[in-house]
Every structure is written in C-alpha cells, then in structure tokens.
Amino acid sequence: MDYDVIIIGAGPGGIFAAYELTKNDPSLKVAVFEAGHALEDRKCPIDGVKVKNCIHCKSCSIMSGFGGAGAFSDGKYNITNDFGGTLHEHIGKDEAVKLMEYVDTINLANGGEGTKLYSTTNTELKKMCLQNKLQLLDASVRHLGTDINYIVLKNLYEKLKEKASFFFMTPVESIEKTEGGFLIKTQTGKYECEKCIVSAGRIGSKWMEETCKSLDIPTKSNRVDIGVRVELPAVLFAHLTDELYESKIVYRTEKFEDRVRTFCMNPYGSVVTENTNGIVTVNGHSFDDPEKRTKNTNFALLVAKHFSEPFKDSNGYGESIARLSNMLGGGVIVQRFGDIIRGRRSTAKRISENFVTPTLQAEPGDLSLVLPKRIMDGILEMIYALDKIAPGTANDDTLLYGVEVKFYNMEVEVNEDLETAYMGLYIIGDGSGVTHSLSHASASGVYVARKILA
Numbered sequence: 001m002d003y004d005v006i007i008i009g010a011g012p013g014g015i016f017a018a019y020e021l022t023k024n025d026p027s028l029k030v031a032v033f034e035a036g037h038a039l040e041d042r043k044c045p046i047d048g049v050k051v052k053n054c055i056h057c058k059s060c061s062i063m064s065g066f067g068g069a070g071a072f073s074d075g076k077y078n079i080t081n082d083f084g085g086t087l088h089e090h091i092g093k094d095e096a097v098k099l100m101e102y103v104d105t106i107n108l109a110n111g112g113e114g115t116k117l118y119s120t121t122n123t124e125l126k127k128m129c130l131q132n133k134l135q136l137l138d139a140s141v142r143h144l145g146t147d148i149n150y151i152v153l154k155n156l157y158e159k160l161k162e163k164a165s166f167f168f169m170t171p172v173e174s175i176e177k178t179e180g181g182f183l184i185k186t187q188t189g190k191y192e193c194e195k196c197i198v199s200a201g202r203i204g205s206k207w208m209e210e211t212c213k214s215l216d217i218p219t220k221s222n223r224v225d226i227g228v229r230v231e232l233p234a235v236l237f238a239h240l241t242d243e244l245y246e247s248k249i250v251y252r253t254e255k256f257e258d259r260v261r262t263f264c265m266n267p268y269g270s271v272v273t274e275n276t277n278g279i280v281t282v283n284g285h286s287f288d289d290p291e292k293r294t295k296n297t298n299f300a301l302l303v304a305k306h307f308s309e310p311f312k313d314s315n316g317y318g319e320s321i322a323r324l325s326n327m328l329g330g331g332v333i334v335q336r337f338g339d340i341i342r343g344r345r346s347t348a349k350r351i352s353e354n355f356v357t358p359t360l361q362a363e364p365g366d367l368s369l370v371l372p373k374r375i376m377d378g379i380l381e382m383i384y385a386l387d388k389i390a391p392g393t394a395n396d397d398t399l400l401y402g403v404e405v406k407f408y409n410m411e412v413e414v415n416e417d418l419e420t421a422y423m424g425l426y427i428i429g430d431g432s433g434v435t436h437s438l439s440h441a442s443a444s445g446v447y448v449a450r451k452i453l454a
C-alpha cells in the first residue's frame with residue numbers, strides 16, 4: 001500500500017476528511033489528489049478590463065483547486081437541515097447539525113474568529129413573509145466572507161501539508177478495485193490505498209458519473225435549478241440582510257404551483273461568472289471587509305426541475321438552457337426588469353443609464369429568449385411577491401443576470417456510512433449528490449473520517 005487513505009478532491013469535503021483523519025491518527029498515511037491548483041496559484045483571469053469574459057482555462061480557478069468550489073465563495077456557512085443537502089437523511093438530523101457545528105468551531109479557530117453568526121430564531125420577518133405568501137426557512141448562518149474564508153483555507157492548508165501529501169494539478173483518471181483496497185490512476189502515476197474517499201464536487205460530476213459506471217455503482221438522476229441572479233440597491237434588502245444576512249425565502253407560484261426560492265444572497269456583494277465544464281453561468285459573493293463592499297445586494301431566484309420518465313437528464317436540460325444563453329450573449333446576459341416587463345431587450349445604452357450599476361460586465365440582452373416561459377413566469381411572480389416585503393424589488397432598474405443554473409450531481413448509492421457497495425470506498429460532498437453546500441460537504445468529510453478511524 002502507498003497510502004492508508006487517498007482522498008480525491010481538495011474541496012471542503014476532502015479538506016475536512018483529511019483534517020479529521022490526520023488530527024486523530026497522525027500515523028495514518030494520507031494523500032490528497034486535486035485536479036486544480038494550490039490555493040496561492042488559484043487566479044481567475046477575468047479582471048473586467050483586459051479579460052472580460054471566461055477564457056475557459058484548463059483548470060477553472062473558481063471551481064477547482066485547494067478549497068474547491070468554495071474557495072472564493074461568500075463563505076456562507078449555513079447550519080441547518082432545511083437546505084444545503086440531504087445529509088441528514090443518511091446520518092440523522094442531530095448528527096448532521098452536530099457535525100456542522102463542529103466544523104464551524106474549526107473555521108473559527110483557524111481565522112474565522114469574530115465573524116458573525118446570524119439566525120432566524122424569533123425573527124419578526126418570518127411573520128411578514130407569511131403574510132405575503134412567502135416562507136422564510138430556518139437556519140443559522142455564519143458569514144465568513146470571501147476574504148476570511150480564504151484566510152481559513154490558508155491556515156488549514158498550513159496545518160495539513162505537514163500531515164498529508166498533496167498532489168495538485170493531478171486529476172485522478174480512474175479508480176480500480178484491488179484485492180486489498182483501491183488503485184488510483186493519474187497521468188503521472190498509480191497509487192494503491194486501503195480506503196478511498198471521493199469528494200469530486202460539481203466540477204467532477206462527469207468524471208464521477210463515468211467512475212460509477214465503470215465500478216457498477218448505481219446512481220439516480222437529481223434535480224436542476226434554473227433561474228436568474230437579481231441585483232438591486234442594497235438598501236432595499238437591508239432590513240432582511242442586516243438581521244439575517246441571508247434569507248432563504250420560498251414562494252409557490254399561483255400559475256403553475258412551482259416553488260421559486262431565493263438562493264445565495266450577497267449583501268453589498270458582486271455578481272460573478274462561473275464556468276462548469278465549459279458552460280458559463282452566473283453566481284455571486286461578497287466580502288466581510290466593509291471597504292470591499294459594493295452598493296448592491298444580489299441573490300438568485302431559482303425554480304427546481306426534476307425529470308424522470310422518459311427523459312431523465314435534468315442536468316442536460318439545465319446545460320442546454322445555459323448554452324443557449326452563452327450562444328446569444330457570449331456568456332452571461334443582463335437585462336433590466338423594466339425591459340423584461342416591456343418585452344424588449346436591454347441595450348448597452350439602457351444599462352449605462354440604469355439607476356443600478358451592474359457589478360458584473362455582462363452582455364445586455366433578452367432573457368425571455370433563453371428561459372422557458374414557465375420558469376420566467378415563476379421568477380416574475382416571485383419578484384412581485386418580494387416587492388411586498390422589500391418594496392422596490394420590482395423597480396424597472398432591478399437587474400436580472402442569466403442564467404443561473406444549480407447543477408446537482410446525480411445521487412450515488414451510498415449507505416448510512418456514505419460508503420458504496422465496495423467496502424472502503426466512500427463518496428461524499430457535492431459529488432455524491434447528497435450535499436450542496438459548504439457546511440454539508442464539510443460535515444460529510446468529518447463523518448466518513450470518523451467512520452474510517454472507528
């Protein structure tokens with residue numbers, strides 16, 4: 001055996017698995033293989049001046065590398081079973097929350113100290129939402145911010161590099177079952193291990209699918225969430241964001257009874273692009289440092305779609321819509337709410353005269369040519385519903401960026417230990433389809449590490 005445990009992927013799932021293993025048993029030989037760069041080498045070339053759009057780097061620094069997709073995220077660490085994944089269905093609700101709280105203490109001890117924990121407990125805003133046909137989901141959220149999140153990751157790496165071997169820019173090509181464990185093949189070498197933890201995240205979804213096929217591990221199709229990112233003056237949402245930081249609000253549309261929800265709220269933040277396997281979509285983040293804040297708040301409005309029979313490829317559906325937007329806009333499209341309502345495209349002139357200044361340089365266009373009517377109608381209905389609790393949301397100047405797509409990995413068949421039918425092969429984090437967040441992914445890493453240690 002080259003290693004006792006090999007971890008594939010250095011996102012939150014992989015990092016916290018490595019942390020827990022090496023902390024509790026320093027004699028273990030642990031290796032982490034990561035397709036992307038080390039943290040200090042991660043740099044997205046989009047600077048808004050020379051490089052305005054995604055240039056499709058070999059390894060996308062937003063999605064890949066030490067820290068995974070979470071490295072430049074807003075670092076919103078949600079402690080809840082209400083959203084962010086279905087880890088509790090495998091390991092129980094109490095255990096899931098305890099693990100998320102445990103990871104929170106590690107983040108605090110590694111640079112996150114002093115960051116604020118927001119909570120929905122006893123908030124009056126819940127009532128205000130219910131009175132307007134909106135539901136506010138329960139959660140505690142620690143906001144690390146992109147800056148502090150980076151410091152936490154840096155500190156964790158300083159500790160981990162002494163205890164585990166890291167192989168950056170080394171994508172794992174295949175996993176094979178051997179007599180005593182698993183053979184991990186990369187372009188530069190083959191390594192044998194007794195146990196293997198796979199935490200390949202969203203960027204590794206295609207590879208994960210192929211790996212499951214080759215090992216005959218059953219998978220189920222998962223949902224896809226499609227929508228837009230809304231950007232408006234931060235002051236309009238300040239009563240919500242000052243108290244809760246992020247409010248997860250759900251609305252059931254009158255027309256189709258679809259559920260539309262807010263997602264990833266970034267007070268005083270910026271809108272950014274994201275590249276998943278060559279498809280450019282939109283996302284957002286914000287800094288903890290007041291000096292780096294903008295005047296705008298952004299959040300996503302998403303509609304969930306799940307296909308089962310005869311068409312099963314929910315992600316493929318989301319990809320096609322994102323491709324259409326990339327085809328029309330060369331990347332992300334931006335449109336004023338007033339232009340959507342008037343049935344006309346936004347132009348560079350209309351955007352430059354808009355009261356809300358965009359934080360992302362996107363192509364002015366027409367989102368109604370991209371989004372299916374049912375999804376567009378749901379988003380417009382939700383904007384009018386939000387306008388009742390945050391007047392001004394439905395102003396002409398509100399900006400909509402599209403498309404935002406949340407791809408969920410297909411759900412891999414794992415047991416209550418997050419172990420596949422192969423003893424010693426664990427699939428965790430977003431790559432397993434079980435988690436969709438920093439907190440759930442990190443918790444799943446600690447959970448399997450403890451199973452291995454036991």
Ligand SMILES: Cc1cc2nc3c(=O)[nH]c(=O)nc-3n(C[C@H](O)[C@H](O)[C@H](O)COP(=O)(O)OP(=O)(O)OC[C@H]3O[C@@H](n4cnc5c(N)ncnc54)[C@H](O)[C@@H]3O)c2cc1C
Pocket residue numbers: 008009010011012013014033034035036062063064065066067068069070071072073074075076077078084170171172173199200201202203204207264274283284285428429430431435436437438439441442
């Ligand atoms: C811009 C952005 C903002 C976000 N903001 C938030 C937020 O505020 N709060 C929140 O809860 N969540 C947020 N998320 C989601 C969050 O980042 C993910 O849920 C989380 O990172 C999942 O962790 P993971 O370890 O499962 O996977 P990932 O973080 O995706 O890490 C997987 C890693 O595996 C590597 N990999 C993949 N395949 C291979 C292979 N074959 N060989 C070797 N390595 C491989 C990848 O390069 C990657 O680094 C955000 C995501 C993005 C993109």
